[in-house]
Amino acid sequence: MKLFTNSQISSIDSYTVEHEPILSVNLMERAVRKLFDWFKTKYNHSQHIYLFAGPGKNGGDGLALARMLIIDGYRVSLFLVHETDNIADETRINLDRLVVNPKASVVKVESYFDFPVIGAGDVVVDAIFGAGLSRPCSGISLDVVKFINSSIAEVVSIDVPTGFRGENNCGVDADGVVKASWTVTFQFPKISFLLSDLAECLGNWVVLDIGLHAGAIENEESDFYYFEAQDVAAVLKNRKPFSHKGTYGHVLLCAGSKGMIGAAVLASKGCVRAGVGLLTVHLPACGVDVMQSSLPEAIVSTDADSDSLSVIPDMSKFSVVAVGPGLGQKTVTQMFLRELLSVAGAKPMILDADALNIMSLNPEWWSLVPEMSIITPHPGEFDRLTEHHSNAWSRMMSAIDFAETHKVVVVLKGHNTLVASPDGTAFFNSSGNAGMASGGCGDVLTGILAALMAQGYQATDAALLGVYLHGLAGDIVLGRQSEESLIASDIVEEIGAAFKQIRSVISDI
Numbered sequence: 001m002k003l004f005t006n007s008q009i010s011s012i013d014s015y016t017v018e019h020e021p022i023l024s025v026n027l028m029e030r031a032v033r034k035l036f037d038w039f040k041t042k043y044n045h046s047q048h049i050y051l052f053a054g055p056g057k058n059g060g061d062g063l064a065l066a067r068m069l070i071i072d073g074y075r076v077s078l079f080l081v082h083e084t085d086n087i088a089d090e091t092r093i094n095l096d097r098l099v100v101n102p103k104a105s106v107v108k109v110e111s112y113f114d115f116p117v118i119g120a121g122d123v124v125v126d127a128i129f130g131a132g133l134s135r136p137c138s139g140i141s142l143d144v145v146k147f148i149n150s151s152i153a154e155v156v157s158i159d160v161p162t163g164f165r166g167e168n169n170c171g172v173d174a175d176g177v178v179k180a181s182w183t184v185t186f187q188f189p190k191i192s193f194l195l196s197d198l199a200e201c202l203g204n205w206v207v208l209d210i211g212l213h214a215g216a217i218e219n220e221e222s223d224f225y226y227f228e229a230q231d232v233a234a235v236l237k238n239r240k241p242f243s244h245k246g247t248y249g250h251v252l253l254c255a256g257s258k259g260m261i262g263a264a265v266l267a268s269k270g271c272v273r274a275g276v277g278l279l280t281v282h283l284p285a286c287g288v289d290v291m292q293s294s295l296p297e298a299i300v301s302t303d304a305d306s307d308s309l310s311v312i313p314d315m316s317k318f319s320v321v322a323v324g325p326g327l328g329q330k331t332v333t334q335m336f337l338r339e340l341l342s343v344a345g346a347k348p349m350i351l352d353a354d355a356l357n358i359m360s361l362n363p364e365w366w367s368l369v370p371e372m373s374i375i376t377p378h379p380g381e382f383d384r385l386t387e388h389h390s391n392a393w394s395r396m397m398s399a400i401d402f403a404e405t406h407k408v409v410v411v412l413k414g415h416n417t418l419v420a421s422p423d424g425t426a427f428f429n430s431s432g433n434a435g436m437a438s439g440g441c442g443d444v445l446t447g448i449l450a451a452l453m454a455q456g457y458q459a460t461d462a463a464l465l466g467v468y469l470h471g472l473a474g475d476i477v478l479g480r481q482s483e484e485s486l487i488a489s490d491i492v493e494e495i496g497a498a499f500k501q502i503r504s505v506i507s508d509i
Contacts, residue, residue, distance in 0.1 A: 001231075002217065003191050003224035003428070006131050006166040012187075015216035025090045028057070031186050031210040032064040035158065038184060038208060039065070040072070042156075047123050049076045050116055050153070052109070052144055053091075054128035054162070060091035061158045062127025067098045077105045077116060081128050081144050109140060115147050122153040126178045130159035131166030131190055137176045145178050154181040161201045166190040169197040170391040177201045186210045191224055194416040194428040195392035223400075225427045227419075232468045233505040235461045239275075248277030249454025252318040253447070254340065255325040257333070258307035261287035263326025263353070263443045265294045266488050270447025271322075272297045273495040274469070276454050280318070284308050309336045315343055322450035324355030325443040334358050341368035348453050349373040352446040353381070360384040371407040372422070372459040374449055376442065378413045400426050409459045411449070413442060417467050421460045432471025433483055440488030445470045448495070472498040 004012070017024050043049070049069055053062035059081075069076050078098070087095075098104050107114055118124060126148060128141055137145050145162055148155060155178060160166065163177035169192050180203040183193075189207050192198075225231075240247065251271055256264035264283055268291065271279050281291055282301040291300050301313045310332045315321070321344055327333055337358050341349075349370055351359065356377050359365060363385075377385060379395060386402060389395035396418055403410045403420040410420040415434070419427040448470055452462040473494040477486050 001188065001226045001228060002220070002222045003194075003226055004188055004220060004222055005191070008220055008222070009166075009188065010132075012212050012216045012220055016213040019213055019216070025060075025093050027210070028060055028090050028094075029064060031208070032061050032068065034186075034208040034210055035061070035065055035184055036068040036072075038206065039069070039156070042182070043123050045073050045075075047074075047121055048119070049074055049123050049125060050079065050118055051076060051125040052079045052081055052128050052148065054141065055082045055087045055091060056129065056132070057088050057090055058127050058130035058159055060088055060094045061130075062125060063091060063094035063098050065125065065127070065158070066104070067094065067101065070098075070101055070103050078107070079114070079116070079144075080106065080108045081141055082108065109144060111140070112143060112147070115144075118151040118153050120152045122151075124148055124151060124153050124155045126155055126157040126162050126180065128162040128178075131164070133163065133165065136173060137163045142176055145176060149179050155179065155203070156181065157183045157203075159183075159185050160190060160192075161203075164198060164201055165192055167192055168393045169195070170393045172198060174198055174201060179203070182206065184208060187212050189226060192393075194226065195396060196415065197392045199415075223425050225425065226430060227427050227464055227468060228430045229468070229472075229502060229505045232465045233502050235457070235465055236502055236506070237455065237457070245277035248275060249319040249451075249456070250278040250280065250317055251276050251450045251454045252280050252282060252301075252313070252315070252321045253325075253450060254282045254309055254312075254321070254323040254336075255327060255443075256281075256283045256287045257309070257326055257328035257330075258284065258286050260326030260328065261290045263440065265291060266440045266443040266492070267322065267325040267447040267450075268295050268298050269489075269492045270444035270470075270495070271451045272447075273492055274448040274451035274466070276451035279451075280313075282309065282313050305332065308333050312336065312340050312343060315345075315347070318347065320348055320350070320450050320454040322350040322352070322446055324350075324352035325446055327354035327358075329354050329358055329361075334362065338362070338365060338368075341365055344368075344370055346370055348459060350376065350446055350449050350453065352376045352442065356381045356385060366406050369406065369408060372409065374409045374411060374453070374459055374463055376411040376413060376446060376449065378442065382410075382412055396426065400424060409463045411445075411463050411467060413445070417471070419460070419463045419467060425460075427464055429467045429471055431468050432474050433478060433486075435478065435481070435483030435486030436471070436474040436491070438487055441470075441474070441491060444488050444491050469495065469498045469502065472501060476501070
């Protein structure tokens with residue numbers, strides 16, 4: 001799914017109005033009808049609805065919703081938050097449609113004396129300002145935001161929480177933003193929904209398809225995407241009946257150090273479960289027995305050092321190299337990585353964990369990393385590679401720049417993991433859950449990515465499929481576990497189920 005900036009969404013709205021054709025107020029009506037249908041699935045007629053509407057189109061959405069709710073029998077109290085008399089045309093039309101209903105209760109908010117008493121079972125609807133707001137809330141609108149946040153009711157924000165921006169929320173004061181329980185937006189998620197900045201204000205978010213012009217969406221260019229099951233299903237390869245283990249590549253995984261052999265085991269298990277033909281794990285001698293008893297499917301290459309990696313094996317037979325999980329950062333290991341990069345040639349690589357930490361100490365080595373390799377930092381590791389970032393927006397932009405500069409695919413791990421391609425395109429993942437914030441989960445991902453690269457997937461496709469598959473396996477775990485109890489080994493066990501679920505999407509298309 002393409003993601004767009006506020007100005008692009010406005011352009012698509014305008015194109016829809018002109019070419020469908022449809023009046024702008026009727027397009028608003030269509031959108032709010034979808035919102036009304038959603039609202040009815042969540043809240044019942046016994047709950048008192050307090051709706052706060054601003055002067056812009058976001059307020060028009062709120063007024064239209066209030067009218068529909070009142071006609072359906074809901075008890076609605078409407079509060080107009082108009083700092084000026086400059087009211088959008090659609091908002092004025094919807095206000096006129098509303099006030100003719102004798103059941104409509106309308107209050108113009110001018111001071112805190114106009115605020116209602118809101119109970120625990122009530123519902124607040126926030127339709128004060130949408131994503132187009134470019135300045136902090138102030139005056140009476142800020143007072144209303146603080147009042148809403150002080151209530152104990154559930155809060156539903158239309159489009160975005162008031163004070164929240166559609167793209168960059170860097171520098172926005174959370175005290176001036178409504179803290180929503182639900183955010184219901186139209187047609188596309190906002191780019192800012194997929195970043196951690198002010199995530200606590202967003203709550204759960206829902207996207208409603210309102211039928212914006214398909215041609216306008218297709219023709220509007222974007223560098224941002226939200227990838228879902230159907231997107232990764234489109235790149236998933238089928239195994240060939242007359243294939244053999246050599247068909248699906250041979251991965252060299254360089255991982256582990258004394259006390260960290262578990263990371264190597266988890267990455268290895270992720271690799272074999274994701275379909276690699278052959279896996280060789282290069283380990284310090286202390287890890288050989290552990291690996292061979294944990295994963296008999298793996299070939300083990302034993303380093304001369306008992307505790308760390310120090311000598312690279314013969315590289316000629318490997319198609320992909322993965323390095324980093326549990327590696328440690330000893331001087332001998334740093335020299336090992338330097339030599340590995342020097343002899344890898346054009347073999348694609350996956351660099352993770354301590355391999356990235358070592359690279360942060362030796363930035364001149366980036367010229368040795370093969371183009372179209374994949375790196376998998378978490379935010380702290382990425383900041384060590386580049387610079388400290390105080391917000392998710394600047395880190396995202398830095399990841400995109402890093403991918404373009406070094407011609408690598410950056411998998412910036414986290415909620416809605418970002419995949420930044422060397423062509424400047426950024427993809428956000430739709431799978432995964434907070435239970436995956438657990439040690440070892442990233443090691444499993446490294447193994448999955450290596451396996452996919454070995455099977456012939458191009459780097460960006462491997463990253464998209466691998467990240468989605470990894471997150472989906474974590475989601476499947478939640479069918480029998482909780483987020484608190486989820487561990488990396490659980491993800492390994494559900495990789496097969498995740499593959500099957502993605503293939504089921506293909507049959508449904």
